Amino acid sequence: MNKLAFIGGGSMAEAIISGITAKGILNPPHIYVINKSDRDRLEFLQKEFGITPARRMEELLTQADIAVLAVKPKDVISALSAAKDCITDNMLIISVAAGVSMACIEKIIGRKTAIIRAMPNTSAAIGKSATAIAVNELVSEQQLSAVMNIFQSIGLVAIVEEQQLDAVTGLSGSGPAYIYYLAEAMMKSAQEIGLEDHTAKELTIQTLIGAAEMLQTSSKSPQLLRKEVTSPGGTTEAGIKVLDQLGVYDAVISCIKEASRQSKELGENLSEQIHSQSARLD
Ligand SMILES: NC(=O)C1=CN([C@@H]2O[C@H](COP(=O)(O)OP(=O)(O)OC[C@H]3O[C@@H](n4cnc5c(N)ncnc54)[C@H](OP(=O)(O)O)[C@@H]3O)[C@@H](O)[C@H]2O)C=CC1
Numbered sequence: 322m323n324k325l326a327f328i329g330g331g332s333m334a335e336a337i338i339s340g341i342t343a344k345g346i347l348n349p350p351h352i353y354v355i356n357k358s359d360r361d362r363l364e365f366l367q368k369e370f371g372i373t374p375a376r377r378m379e380e381l382l383t384q385a386d387i388a389v390l391a392v393k394p395k396d397v398i399s400a401l402s403a404a405k406d407c408i409t410d411n412m413l414i415i416s417v418a419a420g421v422s423m424a425c426i427e428k429i430i431g432r433k434t435a436i437i438r439a440m441p442n443t444s445a446a447i448g449k450s451a452t453a454i455a456v457n458e459l460v461s462e463q464q465l466s467a468v469m470n471i472f473q474s475i476g477l478v479a480i481v482e483e484q485q486l487d488a489v490t491g492l493s494g495s496g497p498a499y500i501y502y503l504a505e506a507m508m509k510s511a512q513e514i515g516l517e518d519h520t521a522k523e524l525t526i527q528t529l530i531g532a533a534e535m536l537q538t539s540s541k542s543p544q545l546l547r548k549e550v551t552s553p554g555g556t557t558e559a560g561i562k563v564l565d566q567l568g569v570y571d572a573v574i575s576c577i578k579e580a581s582r583q584s585k586e587l588g589e590n591l592s593e594q595i596h597s598q599s600a601r602l603d
């Protein structure tokens with residue numbers, strides 16, 4: 322791969338760029354990034370990672386092997402409409418946009434083309450993304466291998482069916498935010514019961530890292546690991562009882578289902594928008 326082009330240089334693009342530049346997958350100036358209007362952001366990305374900011378779609382996409390669509394779902398139509406004349410037949414599109422189907426992308430650019438939908442998460446910035454990808458039939462083995470190389474450089478990669486990506490989005494795309502939410506609550510409570518901010522932060526983070534590594538390295542189930550912490554009549558049992566009374570377990574399940582439903586809805590809204598636009602043009 323010689324040139325990687327990002328349409329959208331926001332949080333997700335930054336996390337991926339940070340990961341791939343740290344791993345040396347591509348010479349940083351060969352990574353081009355465009356935004357709708359935020360030039361300061363592009364200058365920041367240039368300073369931080371050495372990417373090349375682009376002003377126009379031609380500059381961004383000419384001779385690019387891969388175009389990464391990293392704009393919000395609501396901006397997909399305008400971004401792809403501006404890009405479509407510069408998307409060539411041998412270019413691969415990777416879309417990270419939540420819910421946006423390959424069919425929608427093809428409809429906007431007006432033809433069938435090689436597309437990979439990916440759902441990474443922001444832990445890509447430290448090489449720890451949990452990414453799932455879905456591939457269409459026009460993607461060549463060489464393109465798939467280049468994409469595996471990119472996403473493996475920023476963490477773990479699973480290949481799924483396209484219709485499973487809404488579930489992935491609810492689980493691991495949004496997932497880091499759920500853990501940060503838990504961390505916020507743990508730190509706040511620790512401060513309220515008498516720990517210094519610094520100590521509360523340090524102990525919370527190490528507890529999350531330790532538990533995550535136990536989940537990864539131990540052959541024991543999450544239930545068994547939890548049981549091992551929970552002494553009968555002890556502190557953990559008292560704490561978990563409150564979580565159960567407040568319905569936190571069910572709340573987490575509802576949270577992931579709702580995020581996944583929202584991913585589906587974002588896609589459906591876009592699809593309706595595309596249909597009504599093309600109906601108006603017909
Ligand atoms: N953040 C996350 O954790 C994850 C996000 N995603 C997906 O990644 C995508 C991007 O999300 P995120 O990075 O968080 O969003 P951000 O809002 O941080 O970034 C979006 C970027 O897109 C640019 N943009 C908007 N419209 C256009 C356009 N027409 N042409 C070129 N650039 C444009 C914006 O530029 P400007 O500021 O100039 O308008 C902005 O830099 C979303 O679709 C989201 O679903 C997927 C996985 C995880």
Ligand SMILES: O=C(O)[C@@H]1CCC=N1
Pocket residue numbers: 419490494495
């Ligand atoms: O919140 C969002 O819509 C995006 C998709 C997954 C994570 N962030």
